[in-house]
Structures are given as structure tokens and as C-alpha cells.
Amino acid sequence: MRLLHASKWHMADFISDDATPRYAILSHTWGSDEVTYHDWKNLSISDVKLKAGCAKIMACREQAVRDGLEWVWVDTCCIDKSSSAELTEAINSMFRWYTNAAVCHVLLSDVETTSDRTVLEERMAKSRWFTRGWTLQELLAPPPEKLIFYSSEWTRLGSKTDFVDIVSSITRINKPYLQGQDLRHASVAQKMSWAALRQTSRLEDVAYCLLGLFDINMPMIYGEGDRAFIRLQEAIMTSTPDDHSLFAWGPILDEADIASKVINYSEVHQKEPSRPDSATCELELFGLLAASPKDFEHSGDIIVSREAARFYKSPDNPNVPTKIGRDAFRLDLPMWQQTIHALYHWKGPDIAQTRVLDYAALLCHFEDDPSSSSSVILPLLSNGGWTVSRPRTLCYRRRQGIIFSSVSKKKTVSIAPEMKINFRSGDVIFRRMVCSSPIQNIGYNMAGGSWYDLDGAIGFLSSSSPQHRDGRMLTLNYKLSDKDDRGMAVVFHRLPTDDQMFIEVIPVSFSGKEIESGDMTWYSSTTLNNQATPTFTRSMALPSDEWHVQRSPMPDVYLRSERVSIDGSDIFVDVLDLLVGFNL
Structure with missing residues (x-):
């Protein structure tokens, strides 16, 4: 930890917490002309004092002297941000540093002093300090009596305890946590909600500024964007899996x-x-x-x-x-x-x-x-x-x-998040693909070397080729019941003309033997592709059509098709409703 001397123009590094002297720490919002570590080390004292951000550093040092403290820590000038290792260490340690400080000076640079308590609280409620991501941990880390609010003129306004009601109202943080209750008692959702309306200048800091609240350490990877918040949640999930x-x-x-x-x-x-x-x-x-x-x-x-x-x-x-x-x-x-x-x-x-x-x-x-x-x-x-x-x-x-x-x-x-689907012209979406009890859907099969793939979980039949091709796409198989090996196959084809849909309904025996019953032949499922003659066929009309097959003892088959353009382009999908049951 690098500290700035309160009355002398020099800094010192302290390796361990035990070796670190008592110090004051500043909590503030950044402006456009802050004093950096590089400035402090390389500019003359007169040049440093010309920078707008120097005034609050000097005021913090003066207040520390009045408080009987010899050292101060200010994030703008006490961290060498050109060193990624030092920046990572500082961010991972910052909550502890604010907790261990002898006093935390909170500068509300946009709040002017007033003796009217109501007016003061109204001004505090509008302060930018309560909207920033980093100041959340700076509010919660110090013990209540050690966090002191100051106005823009560096007039002492009061402690966190003095303003607990208005601060709780502004931040939506339950008062016990502002009064020193262990943050480990707060749920993950509660802590996240405290940060919900806060902002940071860099996207990654949305996650990094919350490390201390969750007692999490992780490397800083500026440039990773919103992945930082995902990494934070993954670390929380590992440390508190039951939350x-x-x-x-x-x-x-x-x-x-x-x-x-x-x-x-x-x-x-x-x-x-x-x-x-x-x-x-x-x-x-x-x-x-x-x-x-x-x-x-x-x-x-x-x-x-x-x-x-x-x-x-x-x-x-x-x-x-x-x-x-x-x-x-x-x-x-x-x-x-x-x-x-x-x-x-x-x-x-x-x-x-x-x-x-x-x-x-x-x-x-x-x-x-x-x-x-x-x-x-x-x-x-x-x-x-x-x-x-x-x-x-x-x-x-x-x-x-x-x-x-x-x-x-x-x-x-x-x-997992929903995957974005890139449609190819001719893809098929089964809006519904359902059967009534006791009928059983016993699976599907594709033609050998098929250029289609079926995702049965979402009923999506997708083409693997951008070229329109004709032939059999998919066969759906149904049994009359778990005690009856008879059933049927519903076969879907593409016709070469206008990519039209052609449907076959074929009685099938799943016992492996062909069955003759009355005027109906139940073809063996093992020879279905080679010998079966479709009992019912339909070429679905464009752009919409419906077909109802009723032939006892087979279950009813109802099919509806709609051709839909994707965003008005030449790409189309066929949307199908397939209902299988008795007395539809």
C-alpha cells in the first residue's frame, strides 16, 4: 500500500497491513483534471498544484493533520495505474483499505453547506457521489463512526450514523448494513440490487467495483467488456453455491x-x-x-x-x-x-x-x-x-x-442462453407436433445422407445446404399404443417445383412383420422405405393449406402448413402443425 504523507511532499510504500501506520482515506468522484501517480512523481510541486484535482488532495491532507494522522491514501495519486499488477492488487485490496482506515473523508463536491437539515438532505440526495459504482464499497467498508461526510467547502456535515436514514433512502440499502452489520448476512441479490442504479466510466468496473462486497479476488482484464460481470458471478457461484x-x-x-x-x-x-x-x-x-x-x-x-x-x-x-x-x-x-x-x-x-x-x-x-x-x-x-x-x-x-x-x-x-438461429430457405418449424394418449410418438428417422437435421426439442428441421434440394426429409413414427405394434409413419418430402411440401401417411407394423387387416396393409417398419405404398398423400398448397386424414383403425392426422418469409426476404420457412389422435 502506498501512502501520501499528510504534511511532507513524499510517498512511502508499506508491504503488510501490520506495518501500515494509521491513515485517512479519501472517497470522492473523479473529475477531468486529476493528479495521477505519474504527475506526483514527475511534475514540480507548483505544476501539480495547478491541476484541479490537487485541491481535494491538499484539503484531505490538512484534515488528516487536524485529526492527528500522518498519512493519507487517495486513489488518484497513490496507485501507479501504468502497472497492471499494481492496479490489480489495489482493486482487490481496496475494500480492506477502506475498512482499515482510521477515518474515511467523503467529499460531496456538489453539495454546499447549509444549516437547514431538510435542504441539506435534499442536496445530498442529488449528489453524484451516490450514483457511482466505486463509492458503494467506499460507503459500506468503513465503520459507521469513521465515515465522515464533507461539503464542497470541506465543512464537516456529519458521520454515516448521523445520516443513516437519508442514506438508506437514497441507496436502498437496509439500515443495519449502514450501521455496521456484517455484509456476509446480506444475500447476493441484495448486494447486487444496491449496485443496480450505479454507473462506472469503464464497463469492466461494473464488476470490479463489487469485488470487496462479495469478498472475491479476480484478475483485472480491461478490454473484456461485460464478460467481467459474468466472471464475477461465476466466482460468487463458486464461493457461495447455496445462495x-x-x-x-x-x-x-x-x-x-x-x-x-x-x-x-x-x-x-x-x-x-x-x-x-x-x-x-x-x-x-x-x-x-x-x-x-x-x-x-x-x-x-x-x-x-x-x-x-x-x-x-x-x-x-x-x-x-x-x-x-x-x-x-x-x-x-x-x-x-x-x-x-x-x-x-x-x-x-x-x-x-x-x-x-x-x-x-x-x-x-x-x-x-x-x-x-x-x-x-x-x-x-x-x-x-x-x-x-x-x-x-x-x-x-x-x-x-x-x-x-x-x-x-x-x-x-x-x-444456457437461447441460440440465435440462422435460417436457410426451406427450413421447417413444427409449431406443434403432438399426439393424444394412448398414441405414442416412438421417434423419427432421416434419409441416409440427408441434407436436413432435426432438433426435436424445439421442432426445428434445418437444411445443411444453401441449395434447395428435393426428396425425403423426415419420417415421424407413431404407435397406436404401448400394447399395439401397429401405427403409422408420417413422411415429409420436398418437391422440386417451388420447394413445395409433399406428405405421405403410411400404415406401419413395428413388430417387424407385415400385417394384412381388412383392406389395409400395415407395412413392416424395416421395409418401409423400399416397399411401402403410401395410403394417403398430399401436396400442400402455397402459401397455406390444411389436411385432415381420417381412416379407422388408424388415428386421425391433422396437418396445417403456412409458408412464412423471414423479415420480408427471399428466405422462407414452412410452419407446420401436426396433430395425431382419435376423433380430431
Whole structure:
């Protein structure tokens, strides 16, 4: 630590805390003409004093002398910022330095002295000092009686204790933490909410200025941008894995308004598809972590549940969050024991698609909720492959809505941001691909060397070639029930003319043997591609068409197709609704 002598024009380095003398420390907001370490070492005393930022350094030194202190620390001139190693050490140590100071002088450079307490508090509420990121830790680190506010004229206004009510109102920090309560008692969400409305000059400092609040050390990588805040959250996740309030960011509602409308399963089987509702539609799905402290603006009342310790000490030993990709994480969470369907609203094309929705119970709740069995609920929508994603909006279940015995002990989930899809002309989106009980969807197959890939989790059939090609794309297989090997195959082709869709419905026996029943042949699934004659065929008309196949004892097949342009370009996708069931 490098200190500036209060009455002599020199600095000294102190290697350890034990060897460091008592010192005053300055908390202030930076201006455009600050005195740097390079200035102090290389300019003449007269030239240094000409700089605007020198006045507060001199005033701080003079006040230190009046306080009986020999040394001061000022961040502008006591850190050699040309040394990345020194800057990293200083930033990682700064919270401790403010905590250990004999006194912290807070200069409110835009607050003039007045004897009117009401006017003074109004001026303080508008001070820039309360809007900056770095001054948050400078407010919280010193003991209450050691942090002293000064006006622009360097008139003593009072201590943090003297102004605890107005400071709590300005900062939204609970008074106990301003009065010296250990910050380890505050949840991650609470600390993040304190920083939600603060600003820093450099994007990376949004994260770096919070290291002390979370007792985290990490290297400084200026130039990494918003990745710094992701790294901070990853470090917090490692140090306090049972604090799920880290994931409780975004607006929190008492009802499950999850950006897409939760629907009954019966609605999925209606012939008319659901349409996007711009009033309730949220157009983006996110990963587990927030983008900035701003996302925690509504999370200041979230605390860790007592259930958290029991959950992570349970006999089945749940896994703590683990990073499995750049922005993907795997973790164990308590989950509701039910399957829910919701509408996912694509950004483009403008359609609403049914997807599976899970509810994860985060082990945190509102501070004023007397029931520890209440929980913040994290909605998770399928996002293709092995991942799920979350909307911005969370919901809250109070005691009567959640009992931990009613949720499964845990489910391992992998959460990642929604991947941006680059469409190729001719891609297919299954808006719905559902079958009614007792019918079973037993999988799909592609043609050998197919130029299409199917993501069954989101119902997306994508072309691997920019060139339009014709032929079979996909076969979906259905059984009448788990006790009946008969079923059918629904086969999708492209025709060479206008990239039109051609559909076949073929009765199939999945026993490996061909079955003759009345006037219907159930072709063996092993010879389906070579010998089967489609019982029903349809060339879907453009730009929209629907087809209803009814032939007992096969289940009904209802198919709707719509051709949709992407952003008015020549790229099109075919949006399909496929319903399989009896008496559709």
C-alpha cells in the first residue's frame, strides 16, 4: 500500500497491513483534471498544484493533520495505474483499505453547506457521489463512526450514523448494513440490487467495483467488456453455491407471467394454432446469469432460504453449479413434479410455438415473507438439444403455493442462453407436433445422407445446404399404443417445383412383420422405405393449406402448413402443425 504523507511532499510504500501506520482515506468522484501517480512523481510541486484535482488532495491532507494522522491514501495519486499488477492488487485490496482506515473523508463536491437539515438532505440526495459504482464499497467498508461526510467547502456535515436514514433512502440499502452489520448476512441479490442504479466510466468496473462486497479476488482484464460481470458471478457461484438469489434477477411477479402464456394440454390439440400476443410476448430467453447489476433492480428484498443448507447437505448430495460452456451451467434444483406447456414466441418468424416448461424452485424468498417454504420460481423453457433457457420474468409462490415435499428432490438441468438461429430457405418449424394418449410418438428417422437435421426439442428441421434440394426429409413414427405394434409413419418430402411440401401417411407394423387387416396393409417398419405404398398423400398448397386424414383403425392426422418469409426476404420457412389422435 502506498501512502501520501499528510504534511511532507513524499510517498512511502508499506508491504503488510501490520506495518501500515494509521491513515485517512479519501472517497470522492473523479473529475477531468486529476493528479495521477505519474504527475506526483514527475511534475514540480507548483505544476501539480495547478491541476484541479490537487485541491481535494491538499484539503484531505490538512484534515488528516487536524485529526492527528500522518498519512493519507487517495486513489488518484497513490496507485501507479501504468502497472497492471499494481492496479490489480489495489482493486482487490481496496475494500480492506477502506475498512482499515482510521477515518474515511467523503467529499460531496456538489453539495454546499447549509444549516437547514431538510435542504441539506435534499442536496445530498442529488449528489453524484451516490450514483457511482466505486463509492458503494467506499460507503459500506468503513465503520459507521469513521465515515465522515464533507461539503464542497470541506465543512464537516456529519458521520454515516448521523445520516443513516437519508442514506438508506437514497441507496436502498437496509439500515443495519449502514450501521455496521456484517455484509456476509446480506444475500447476493441484495448486494447486487444496491449496485443496480450505479454507473462506472469503464464497463469492466461494473464488476470490479463489487469485488470487496462479495469478498472475491479476480484478475483485472480491461478490454473484456461485460464478460467481467459474468466472471464475477461465476466466482460468487463458486464461493457461495447455496445462495440461489444470484439467479433471482428480473421482475418478480406473484403469478406465473413467464413471457409466454401457460396453456392447458387440451389447447395444444385444437386445430387452430395459438397466435403471438404482443401484449404479453417476451422475445428473448436468457442463460442462468445476469448481464449487469441493473437486472437485480427488483431483487433487493430477496434473501436465502433456510431450505438451502438442508438441500445441499441432503443424502443424495446435489451438485453445485458447474460451468459446462461459455455461458452454460449445469446445476441441481428442486423441480415441480408436473409437465406444463407454454407458448414460446419466436422473434422471427412471428409465430407462437408450444414448448415444455419446467418450474425450478430457487432456495430464496422475500425477506418480509414469514414462511421459509415460500420460494422464487425460475421458469425454464426447452431450448433445443440438452439445454433450457429462462425468460427475464420470474414468479413467486407463497407458502400455500409451494411445499418442498410436493416438488421432486432435485433435477439436473443445463441452462444456457437461447441460440440465435440462422435460417436457410426451406427450413421447417413444427409449431406443434403432438399426439393424444394412448398414441405414442416412438421417434423419427432421416434419409441416409440427408441434407436436413432435426432438433426435436424445439421442432426445428434445418437444411445443411444453401441449395434447395428435393426428396425425403423426415419420417415421424407413431404407435397406436404401448400394447399395439401397429401405427403409422408420417413422411415429409420436398418437391422440386417451388420447394413445395409433399406428405405421405403410411400404415406401419413395428413388430417387424407385415400385417394384412381388412383392406389395409400395415407395412413392416424395416421395409418401409423400399416397399411401402403410401395410403394417403398430399401436396400442400402455397402459401397455406390444411389436411385432415381420417381412416379407422388408424388415428386421425391433422396437418396445417403456412409458408412464412423471414423479415420480408427471399428466405422462407414452412410452419407446420401436426396433430395425431382419435376423433380430431
